[in-house]
Amino acid sequence: MNFQSGTTSQQAYETLRRRFARMGQIRNALGILGWDKDTMMPAGASDSRAESIATLAVLSHELMTAPDMADLLERAQPPEDAMAQANLHEMRRQHAHAAAVPADLVEAASRAASRCEMAWRTARQNSDFASLLPELETVLSRTREIAAAKAEALGLSPYDALLDQYDAGTRQADIDPVFTELAHELPDLIATALEHQKSLPAPLPLTGPFPVAAQENLGRETMRALGFDMQRGRLDVSLHPFCGGAEDDVRITTRYEEDDCINALMGIVHETGHALYEQGLPTAWRAQPVGGARGMSLHESQSLLMEMQVCRSRPFMEWMAPRLRAAFGGASGDPAWSADNLHRLVTRVRPGFIRVDADEITYPAHILVRYEMETALVAGRMKLRDLPEAFNARIHDLLGLKVPEDRLGCLQDIHWPSGSWGYFPTYTLGAIIAAQLREAAERDTPNLMSAIAGGDFAPLLGWLRPRIHARASGASTPQIVRDATGAAPNTGPYLRHLRQRYCGQG
Amino acid sequence: MNFQSGTTSQQAYETLRRRFARMGQIRNALGILGWDKDTMMPAGASDSRAESIATLAVLSHELMTAPDMADLLERAQPPEDAMAQANLHEMRRQHAHAAAVPADLVEAASRAASRCEMAWRTARQNSDFASLLPELETVLSRTREIAAAKAEALGLSPYDALLDQYDAGTRQADIDPVFTELAHELPDLIATALEHQKSLPAPLPLTGPFPVAAQENLGRETMRALGFDMQRGRLDVSLHPFCGGAEDDVRITTRYEEDDCINALMGIVHETGHALYEQGLPTAWRAQPVGGARGMSLHESQSLLMEMQVCRSRPFMEWMAPRLRAAFGGASGDPAWSADNLHRLVTRVRPGFIRVDADEITYPAHILVRYEMETALVAGRMKLRDLPEAFNARIHDLLGLKVPEDRLGCLQDIHWPSGSWGYFPTYTLGAIIAAQLREAAERDTPNLMSAIAGGDFAPLLGWLRPRIHARASGASTPQIVRDATGAAPNTGPYLRHLRQRYCGQG
Known part of the structure; x- marks a missing residue:
């Protein structure tokens, strides 16, 4: 397929196709890094690995939320085949999820989850829900903020917006x-x-x-x-x-x-x-x-x-x-x-x-x-x-x-x-x-x-x-x-x- | 260290520090992907892995050759410590290497090398230098073009420019x-x-x-x-x-x-x-x-x-x-x-x-x-x-x-x-x-x-x-x-x- 000589809206789709392919390759890299973390990685590398994984995730997020993405997604016209049409649909859905949440909220939620996971390991061991409550409150608050932001962007209820992340x-x-x-x-x-x-x-x-x-x-x-x-x-x-x-x-x-x-x-x-x-x-x-x-x-x-x-x-x-x-x-x-x-x-x-x-x-x-x-x-x-x-x-x-x-x-x-x-x-x-x-x-x-x-x-x-x-x-x-x-x-x-x-x- | 309140040239250094840290994390990711390729990867994944590795390499190259890098590197003023000074020096050297070679030459050289490596495996097995000669000519030509480009940018002879890639x-x-x-x-x-x-x-x-x-x-x-x-x-x-x-x-x-x-x-x-x-x-x-x-x-x-x-x-x-x-x-x-x-x-x-x-x-x-x-x-x-x-x-x-x-x-x-x-x-x-x-x-x-x-x-x-x-x-x-x-x-x-x-x- 070659859209170089096509119309602007076809070129927009082609540009999107290339960008999403990059994100796909970053996802492949993250898949191997994640597997390695849980099967092969020596214990002393966990902080360093967390940095590498976070960096790739941010790079992918930046590609997804680049300033011209919304315009490209609006203008793009894929070829007349059902999979290509569905591809554009899925690009729009993934972009809507990513663009709905401000970067600082993404980061706050990620930090809250990391802290809460740590607290949870102890709390579970001690069967001590009270000790987890403050951290879990923060995670739930951030989750509800994300849900509200996505709900508005996607025209869904907050819980449906969360569900849609895992199950379109x-x-x-x-x-x-x-x-x-x-x-x-x-x-x-x-x-x-x-x-x-x-x-x-x-x-x-x-x-x-x-x-x-x-x-x-x-x-x-x-x-x-x-x-x-x-x-x-x-x-x-x-x-x-x-x-x-x-x-x-x-x-x-x-x-x-x-x-x-x-x-x-x-x-x-x-x-x-x-x-x-x-x-x-x-x-x-x-x-x-x-x-x-x-x-x-x-x-x-x-x-x-x-x-x-x-x-x-x-x-x-x-x-x-x-x-x-x-x-x-x-x-x-x-x-x-x-x-x-x-x-x-x-x-x-x-x-x-x-x-x-x-x-x-x-x-x-x-x-x-x-x-x-x-x-x-x-x-x-x-x-x-x-x-x-x-x-x-x-x-x-x-x-x-x-x-x-x-x-x-x-x-x-x-x-x-x-x-x-x-x-x-x-x-x-x-x-x-x-x-x-x-x-x-x-x-x-x-x-x-x-x-x-x-x-x-x-x-x-x-x-x-x-x-x-x-x-x-x-x-x-x-x-x-x-x-x-x-x-x-x-x-x-x-x-x-x-x-x-x-x-x-x- | 916090340069947020410093002068512009200190901020430029801090910006560079963050960008090079990103490239460093991509390098870490590439290190694990490369290790995995040679130790764990199933044979059928080689094309897909090559794509992932190439994508990360291009992302890193793009960070290195971003339009404002030359300006940042010129303006940057690191703290008064020898390692920070050496860090800026090394940033400039790495940038000079990367910026000297146009992207299409990098790609042409990489493609020529991939083809030549394949031809080499057969040629070596058959002890047939003549069969390798055309591909090796291409690799040498691309190498000499890269050497010439880097030589001009770095003020070195062509061979010294190649040496400097491996041994500053x-x-x-x-x-x-x-x-x-x-x-x-x-x-x-x-x-x-x-x-x-x-x-x-x-x-x-x-x-x-x-x-x-x-x-x-x-x-x-x-x-x-x-x-x-x-x-x-x-x-x-x-x-x-x-x-x-x-x-x-x-x-x-x-x-x-x-x-x-x-x-x-x-x-x-x-x-x-x-x-x-x-x-x-x-x-x-x-x-x-x-x-x-x-x-x-x-x-x-x-x-x-x-x-x-x-x-x-x-x-x-x-x-x-x-x-x-x-x-x-x-x-x-x-x-x-x-x-x-x-x-x-x-x-x-x-x-x-x-x-x-x-x-x-x-x-x-x-x-x-x-x-x-x-x-x-x-x-x-x-x-x-x-x-x-x-x-x-x-x-x-x-x-x-x-x-x-x-x-x-x-x-x-x-x-x-x-x-x-x-x-x-x-x-x-x-x-x-x-x-x-x-x-x-x-x-x-x-x-x-x-x-x-x-x-x-x-x-x-x-x-x-x-x-x-x-x-x-x-x-x-x-x-x-x-x-x-x-x-x-x-x-x-x-x-x-x-x-x-x-x-x-x-």
């Missing part, structure tokens, strides 16, 4: 009815699941040790089977598993424990779901806004599709059971290593306090509580000092648990101290979409799950590639889901899935 | 007499060394295998003993050993072979010498031009001081011998693992064709030949098509070897194809300085070598830190050497060292 186009008005329905269904659903679980044989424990090298080998084999391209990515170790890296260089991490062989594996398949999305983004739109993943709900749908819908399924365990047994020297015929037992192990229901340790069916309860709290806090309908009581009350309503200390309650997550308000709902929206995609993929691909039982994941990936991955940010999340499944995002498949897997229904 | 202030007029002297001395020196070697017992080979894990452990132990701070650096594996990374994050690499336990270790101590320099740079001048290493000669002096002067010495082997033997399960009393035998192994003289495999005493011959060739080529006194014949003739003069094919001659190094003209002499200048520093350190620290024999490297590092490392780019290389040793850089200590170690003289 997702609105509170879409989430509220869905989460209200879930809040209504969940307590019964969990009770039924616990009842049903009693009717099953108790899962047999696996006996270790489970050497790290064997876990890693099996993890790599599984990644490759799911479709991860090792020529364009890596698997490493970090304290908290993540999917990061850069274009053509998608890097996932996990953490191994010698006395457990399931957690690291499930972590790997979860991050592999994220990674397959990144590896499937369209190469023609590299480094452009439209070429990036659509948002966190769809991203989480891909990780949960792989982990929850696929790898915690009974058919998957058909394939995995002999591999697990061989990797860790289990006796042939030992019922602990049977697919049935392994499936029971990875679908055990046990209500608990900690979100990241929650099973599939109690997990949304944790999200609902956080969503209720943060919408009220951002709207100013609730005071931060009232958070612990309100949080614990709703945990009790939904899970029947009495939170004994804030360490196990509202102090457990880093999201709020670090300024990530509006992020939590994407986890459960992702779970809902994952179920809907799996149902549609099975409908379109009759032997999908039996292929998986035979270790053939290509039909699934072949279904996802054009329908989800290759669409990148070319349409809204609801549109992509509708085009892929024939229906708007809805809780039907998700509730059916939970009832079927955990309640023995259907 | 080093001039051909300084090198010529030194290298002429070496060219005169070397053939006899090598002949004498080979004669002397015949009078010694033949070194006994070490019997392997030498497991990589044991080599790595010993390498780390040695690094730490030499003074490497593992909290601010790493050791990894790459195809070609290097020292890279970023401030507070100095990363060295080596390559292990299971059938040899000496090469990787000597690679590690060489790179540790580079790394100790970087780790010893003054923290107060982080990310500023004056805070960087002085140049490649001094850098190479630090690696060769550690490798050649220290770790291939008989006293070092006193300390190392029992460690090597223990690491690889040698029998106690086996003479192969004695300090004497190990010393003979690491000081063996064997004239050969390949520079990077050369021993200490024949190495400078390889450099002299390359220096003669590249000065003649840059000056236009020689045609590239005549290079192989001229190269081989001089190898024969200095080493008595007849180069059988260009793969083993002028095609062996990547420097010329990649556009690094003016780099070669720094290797031998570094070797000369290393000997001079060792002699001075021994004079100032009477038991230096016996401390080393006992594994105590702190006196040596204590001597180097204030005299070399902490001075960073605060003075010229000759000035730093003069202040450290009491004499201008000269070949006396180097020739004494070679005669003593290899000819049994003195």
Whole structure:
């Protein structure tokens, strides 16, 4: 494509394309620096690395908010193709977010978050919410100022402006009815699941040790089977598993424990779901806004599709059971290593306090509580000092648990101290979409799950590639889901899935 | 320091300080991206990584050549301290280099080098100089254009302008007499060394295998003993050993072979010498031009001081011998693992064709030949098509070897194809300085070598830190050497060292 001889508005688009490509390359660099920070960096380099990362972030922000950007974005006329049009749309959205917030507020918010994160580490350890309150008040104030600024610029409510940072186009008005329905269904659903679980044989424990090298080998084999391209990515170790890296260089991490062989594996398949999305983004739109993943709900749908819908399924365990047994020297015929037992192990229901340790069916309860709290806090309908009581009350309503200390309650997550308000709902929206995609993929691909039982994941990936991955940010999340499944995002498949897997229904 | 309330010229300096700090942080980011490329990056990411690296390099170049830079550099008045004055001096020098070359020439040179490097890999494999000639002509033309542009801007000869890129202030007029002297001395020196070697017992080979894990452990132990701070650096594996990374994050690499336990270790101590320099740079001048290493000669002096002067010495082997033997399960009393035998192994003289495999005493011959060739080529006194014949003739003069094919001659190094003209002499200048520093350190620290024999490297590092490392780019290389040793850089200590170690003289 060459717009050199085109009109002014085409040249404006071309100028934007080049500038956003630069920002894209800075983002790639930041992706590698961030990965390195969490996997390779020696401890003494943390201040220096923070400076390098901050410098690149500021350079990118300056490119985005250059004085002539608004004019270019207004004048730009992309070619007559849907992706190019969507690219301009996404450029405008990203620019609106960046330009809405004055630089000094960005910096104040970033400093407040850094201080609050530090305070949070101590406060969580000591289960001392009062000690965190002043710092968290500051973070919430800055967050509300950012929300107000973006709300005005984008014509959204403050909370919707925050949501839009993580999930373009997702609105509170879409989430509220869905989460209200879930809040209504969940307590019964969990009770039924616990009842049903009693009717099953108790899962047999696996006996270790489970050497790290064997876990890693099996993890790599599984990644490759799911479709991860090792020529364009890596698997490493970090304290908290993540999917990061850069274009053509998608890097996932996990953490191994010698006395457990399931957690690291499930972590790997979860991050592999994220990674397959990144590896499937369209190469023609590299480094452009439209070429990036659509948002966190769809991203989480891909990780949960792989982990929850696929790898915690009974058919998957058909394939995995002999591999697990061989990797860790289990006796042939030992019922602990049977697919049935392994499936029971990875679908055990046990209500608990900690979100990241929650099973599939109690997990949304944790999200609902956080969503209720943060919408009220951002709207100013609730005071931060009232958070612990309100949080614990709703945990009790939904899970029947009495939170004994804030360490196990509202102090457990880093999201709020670090300024990530509006992020939590994407986890459960992702779970809902994952179920809907799996149902549609099975409908379109009759032997999908039996292929998986035979270790053939290509039909699934072949279904996802054009329908989800290759669409990148070319349409809204609801549109992509509708085009892929024939229906708007809805809780039907998700509730059916939970009832079927955990309640023995259907 | 706060210049906000100062005069305009102080504010100009402060503005420059902030801009150069940004460039310093981009350099840190590039250091990690470069390290990652050679140690961690999956193969499929190479194009994408090249884009990210190019983008950061262009951003840095744009900061350096911003329209108001020349004016700021002219007006700037730093505080009355020598390092700040030197900082401005170094800012001006770096700016002059960057501003001298038009952007399209920078790009043309970079493209020519990329193409030529690719052609070189094939040409070297096939020993086919003719196939490389067109691409190498282009690289040389672009290099001569850059040299001419910088020569005019800096008031230097073209070759001096190239040299100055790698080694600020080093001039051909300084090198010529030194290298002429070496060219005169070397053939006899090598002949004498080979004669002397015949009078010694033949070194006994070490019997392997030498497991990589044991080599790595010993390498780390040695690094730490030499003074490497593992909290601010790493050791990894790459195809070609290097020292890279970023401030507070100095990363060295080596390559292990299971059938040899000496090469990787000597690679590690060489790179540790580079790394100790970087780790010893003054923290107060982080990310500023004056805070960087002085140049490649001094850098190479630090690696060769550690490798050649220290770790291939008989006293070092006193300390190392029992460690090597223990690491690889040698029998106690086996003479192969004695300090004497190990010393003979690491000081063996064997004239050969390949520079990077050369021993200490024949190495400078390889450099002299390359220096003669590249000065003649840059000056236009020689045609590239005549290079192989001229190269081989001089190898024969200095080493008595007849180069059988260009793969083993002028095609062996990547420097010329990649556009690094003016780099070669720094290797031998570094070797000369290393000997001079060792002699001075021994004079100032009477038991230096016996401390080393006992594994105590702190006196040596204590001597180097204030005299070399902490001075960073605060003075010229000759000035730093003069202040450290009491004499201008000269070949006396180097020739004494070679005669003593290899000819049994003195």
